[in-house]
Amino acid sequence: MKITLLQIDRTDEKWLNEGIEKYEKRLSHYTGFETQTISIGKNIRSKSIGEQKKEEGRLLLKSLEKCDYIILLDEKGKNFTSESFSKHIEKLGNDARKNVAFVIGGPFGFSEEVYKAAHQKICLSEMTFSHQMVRLFFVEQLYRAFTIIRGEKYHHS
Numbered sequence: 051m052k053i054t055l056l057q058i059d060r061t062d063e064k065w066l067n068e069g070i071e072k073y074e075k076r077l078s079h080y081t082g083f084e085t086q087t088i089s090i091g092k093n094i095r096s097k098s099i100g101e102q103k104k105e106e107g108r109l110l111l112k113s114l115e116k117c118d119y120i121i122l123l124d125e126k127g128k129n130f131t132s133e134s135f136s137k138h139i140e141k142l143g144n145d146a147r148k149n150v151a152f153v154i155g156g157p158f159g160f161s162e163e164v165y166k167a168a169h170q171k172i173c174l175s176e177m178t179f180s181h182q183m184v185r186l187f188f189v190e191q192l193y194r195a196f197t198i199i200r201g202e203k204y205h206h207s
Contacts, residue, residue: 125176
């Protein structure tokens, strides 16, 4: 199974990038993993929130493949524990999902078009985090899921 993290705009904070890179490197031992970042120009950021979401949505959908199983990281999504998330990841692999794309939207969320294209929505927390911090939390939880699947000690180390 190949997993892609598709995100809007780059991560600005050095400490977040260092953490993300640490877990991306660890993930390479378990699965094909890549991050794709869509840059949003200042001309789009000067538009209304609705117009920004629509343009981001257009760019997100353009970046996805027809064969991708699309999972939005969204506050309205299903909550998981680390253990249940690992079972979910394992099930995706067992269901022969070749390409799974987890998607993080911009600061205002997703357009209706992106919601319609998605197969699932998951929530990392009921608390609100910046979309940049969600990237670190997600890659760590994905790494944790693979260590749980393999019965490794990271989860309780």
